[in-house]
Amino acid sequence: MRSYIIRRILQMIPLLIGISIVNFTIMHLAPGDPVNLLVERNATAEQRERIKELYGLNDPIHIQYIRWISHVLRGDFGKSFVDGQSVSKTILERLPYTLYLNFLIMVVIYLIAVPVGIISALKQYSKFDHIMTTLAFLGQAVPSFWIGLILIYFFGLKLDWLPISGVGTIGLNMRTAGFWATFADRAAHVVMPVAVVAFGSLTGVARYMRSSMLEVIRQDYVRTARAKGLPDKVVIVKHALRNALLPIVTLLGSELPLLFGGMVVIESIFSWPGIGLLSIRAILQRDYQIVMAINMMGAVLMVLGNFLADLLYVVVDPRIKYS
Amino acid sequence: MIDIERKKVLIRDSYGGDALTPEPESYGKMVWRRFRKHKLAMVGLYILLFMYALAIFAPLLATQSYEAVDPPNKLKPPSMEHFMGTDHIGRDVFSRVIWGSRISLSVGFVAAAVAVALGVLIGSTAAYFGGRVDDMLMRFTEIIMAFPTFFLLLTIVSIVERSIFNIMLVIGLTSWPSLARMVRGQILSLREQEFTEAARALGATDARIIFRHILPNAMAPVIVSTTMRIGGAILSESSLSFLGLGVPEPYPSWGSILNAGRTYLLQAPWITTFPGIFIFLTVLAFNYVGDGLRDALDPRLKD
Numbered sequence: 001m002r003s004y005i006i007r008r009i010l011q012m013i014p015l016l017i018g019i020s021i022v023n024f025t026i027m028h029l030a031p032g033d034p035v036n037l038l039v040e041r042n043a044t045a046e047q048r049e050r051i052k053e054l055y056g057l058n059d060p061i062h063i064q065y066i067r068w069i070s071h072v073l074r075g076d077f078g079k080s081f082v083d084g085q086s087v088s089k090t091i092l093e094r095l096p097y098t099l100y101l102n103f104l105i106m107v108v109i110y111l112i113a114v115p116v117g118i119i120s121a122l123k124q125y126s127k128f129d130h131i132m133t134t135l136a137f138l139g140q141a142v143p144s145f146w147i148g149l150i151l152i153y154f155f156g157l158k159l160d161w162l163p164i165s166g167v168g169t170i171g172l173n174m175r176t177a178g179f180w181a182t183f184a185d186r187a188a189h190v191v192m193p194v195a196v197v198a199f200g201s202l203t204g205v206a207r208y209m210r211s212s213m214l215e216v217i218r219q220d221y222v223r224t225a226r227a228k229g230l231p232d233k234v235v236i237v238k239h240a241l242r243n244a245l246l247p248i249v250t251l252l253g254s255e256l257p258l259l260f261g262g263m264v265v266i267e268s269i270f271s272w273p274g275i276g277l278l279s280i281r282a283i284l285q286r287d288y289q290i291v292m293a294i295n296m297m298g299a300v301l302m303v304l305g306n307f308l309a310d311l312l313y314v315v316v317d318p319r320i321k322y323s
Numbered sequence: 324m325i326d327i328e329r330k331k332v333l334i335r336d337s338y339g340g341d342a343l344t345p346e347p348e349s350y351g352k353m354v355w356r357r358f359r360k361h362k363l364a365m366v367g368l369y370i371l372l373f374m375y376a377l378a379i380f381a382p383l384l385a386t387q388s389y390e391a392v393d394p395p396n397k398l399k400p401p402s403m404e405h406f407m408g409t410d411h412i413g414r415d416v417f418s419r420v421i422w423g424s425r426i427s428l429s430v431g432f433v434a435a436a437v438a439v440a441l442g443v444l445i446g447s448t449a450a451y452f453g454g455r456v457d458d459m460l461m462r463f464t465e466i467i468m469a470f471p472t473f474f475l476l477l478t479i480v481s482i483v484e485r486s487i488f489n490i491m492l493v494i495g496l497t498s499w500p501s502l503a504r505m506v507r508g509q510i511l512s513l514r515e516q517e518f519t520e521a522a523r524a525l526g527a528t529d530a531r532i533i534f535r536h537i538l539p540n541a542m543a544p545v546i547v548s549t550t551m552r553i554g555g556a557i558l559s560e561s562s563l564s565f566l567g568l569g570v571p572e573p574y575p576s577w578g579s580i581l582n583a584g585r586t587y588l589l590q591a592p593w594i595t596t597f598p599g600i601f602i603f604l605t606v607l608a609f610n611y612v613g614d615g616l617r618d619a620l621d622p623r624l625k626d
Contacts, residue, residue: 018466030482137363137614141607143558145565146581146599149588157589264473265562279474280566283481291478298471 001314008310012303019299020072024065026295027288068292077293082285087293091275097167098263098274101193106255108198109205114248116202117209118241124214132206139203144262148196148269155192163189165271193270197262201255208251213244246316253309357619364615370608374601378425385418390573398591408593410583419575420597426576427557427602430491431609434556437495439549442502447541449503450510461507468500473562480563485571494559502548509541543620547613554609561602577602 043051052058056067071078077087120129156164163169168186177185216222217240225235267276275294282290348356358364377384386406393413401408407416449460467475476497483489513519514537522536561578563569565585570576577598584594 015462015465015469018462019469022466023470026478026482137607137610141554141558141610142603143561143565143578143599143606145562146595146603149581149585149595149599153588153592262473264477265566268566279477283477283568286481291481295470295474295478298474299469302469302471 004314005311008307012307015303016300019303020069020296021065023292023295023299024068027292028061028064030286030288072293072296077296078289080282080287080289082282082287087289090278090290091293091297094273094275094278097272098267098276100167101190101263101267101272101274104190104194105197105201106252108194109202110248110252112198113202113205114209114245117206118213118244120206120210121213121217121244122236129210132203132210136203136207139200142200144196144200145265145269147199148192148266151192151196152269162192164192167273193266193272196269197266200262205248205251205255209244209248212247213240216240216244219243246313249316250309250313253305253307253312255305354616354619358615361615361618363611364619367608367611367615370604371612374424374428374605374608377421378428381421381425385415385421387415387418389419389422389575390414391418398587400591401593407597408591410580410591410594411587416580416594416597419580420577420601423575423577423580423598424601426487426570426574427560427578427605430487430494430560430570430576431553431557431605433491434494434498434560435549435552437492438498438502438552438556439545441495441499443506443545445499446503446506447510450507450514457507460503464500464503467497468504472497473559476559476563477566477568480568485568487570487574490560490563490569494556494563498552498556498559502545502552505544505548506541509544510537513537513540544617546620547617550609550613550616554606554613557602557609558606561598 056064059067068078075088077091079085080087080090116132120132123129152164155162166189168182168189172182172185174182217236222235222240225239226232230239263272263274263276264280265276266272267274268280271277279291279294281287282294391414393409395413396405396409397411397413399405399409399413405415405417407420410416410419445460445464449457476493479493479497480490483493519532519536522532527535557577560569560576561581564576564578565582567582569582570579572579580598581595581602584591584598587594
């Protein structure tokens with residue numbers, strides 16, 4: 001096991017180097033002189049040259065890359081070209097909001113999708129199964145921003161039940177309003193974003209659970225359990241379910257970074273102050289330092305997520321050898 | 324060793340030369356017969372025919388130009404004059420949606436074509452040459468796959484000039500890696516199958532094996548995935564346009580019409596409702612058709 005982990009980590013190193021090079025190259029293909037973001041519009045050529053020298057923009061690209069990557073390895077993504085703030089600090093300020101939203105979304109997805117998938121599999125081709133299949137297709141085809149706007153229109157604007165933007169009411173916190181009022185306020189803010197993303201991804205996880213369960217209940221050991229007269233409940237819960245859950249556990253690892261990427265649209269609709277909103281702002285302002293940092297983080301998360309998924313697979317399924 | 328004459332007889336027999344067995348059905352006919360049985364796929368096909376008809380006959384169907392502004396008549400609800408109401412500068416939403424179908428459908432089609440061309444080229448090159456070429460191509464594919472697709476898309480779109488053509492290209496350029504992997508995997512596994520081995524044993528040339536045995540079998544999943552990818556590309560374009568980074572004004576795409584209506588959600592919900600329905604129906608139709616094709620093209624599923 002240990003040698004497997006070490007080998008996998010070693011394999012990740014060239015991949016991460018490749019990712020950083022591609023990332024850096026894309027950003028440096030960007031047209032327009034980044035120095036324009038750094039100087040006043042009426043700056044003289046001399047001032048521009050000084051700023052360029054100061055930021056090392058005159059150095060050859062590979063020198064710039066090495067300087068950038070050596071800072072990144074120390075957790076320093078440089079300073080924003082737009083407001084001069086430390087990029088790492090800005091991202092760390094936003095990250096908790098995205099993680100908080102992502103965590104709730106994952107909980108909701110798995111809490112609903114797993115039982116739904118199991119029932120669909122046990123009652124294959126029943127009415128329930130057909131409805132779920134249809135919903136799965138709908139969930140994949142509906143644009144999330146459209147569902148978001150519909151929810152905002154009905155529940156936010158027409159009925160005025162739910163707040164339409166932000167994480168919570170400004171000024172309302174534990175000290176001013178007490179625990180329960182704060183809790184209710186935060187919950188009300190999070191309902192719609194969670195519902196929108198969950199609807200889009202839930203059906204996919206449910207389908208996955210369904211096919212995993214279908215595969216397991218056809219196995220010999222399930223038939224054996226039935227043949228020796230065990231009650232249906234025991235067969236399903238003890239023999240089938242445990243095995244059918246294996247691939248679902250590993251799905252967690254690969255699902256996480258995907259959700260991370262899908263946050264841009266949702267955070268933009270609900271003005272959720274996380275990484276997604278930050279990235280769209282950075283892109284519109286051409287704040288390449290931030291864009292590079294977010295892309296790098298997203299890619300690293302994806303690589304780690306895949307690694308985690310493979311590792312979980314090995315951990316939960318004793319039949320798989322670490323080769 | 325079988326002599327040539329006997330081999331010919333054997334081959335003729337295997338094609339059912341006697342009067343009792345019916346003429347073998349052509350592959351295309353069989354696929355169509357099986358596809359027709361998939362009800363939802365047929366519904367999807369009709370929806371797509373309808374959407375493409377809208378796109379082709381847009382100049383005849385649209386009641387106005389997509390860029391004709393009429394400020395006094397802004398934010399008007401649907402009426403006989405404006406079937407889908409008007410937007411914030413008085414443009415006719417119906418005409419914009421009709422013209423938008425041209426843009427959205429072509430973006431979807433071209434983007435998917437770019438992705439498939441790249442995916443098939445890179446995947447089959449890797450599988451064919453193997454060794455170091457395979458290694459390098461697959462490592463590169465992995466690198467691109469590591470980036471969250473939509474982030475990468477946003478990043479590249481932000482640095483290129485905003486035009487419809489660039490949007491198509493960038494969506495295509497960011498979505499080929501999974502296809503390349505799939506094609507490579509398909510070819511590698513087909514190469515080891517018994518029928519390929521049999522063909523080789525019978526003395527078939529490399530070209531014959533590739534074009535006659537491997538590619539036709541590898542194409543089925545590519546066709547299915549292309550169909551679904553067109554829907555996916557339409558969704559990507561509309562998300563981009565929704566964020567204001569897609570098709571530039573005044574050109575209408577379903578996503579950009581929606582984006583324009585976002586600010587007027589309460590006063591004029593029709594601006595966002597109608598393009599949303601079009602996106603949703605089209606993507607759903609592509610997914611259903613893809614699903615139907617998957618069943619119809621799979622030779623292992625007997626009817």
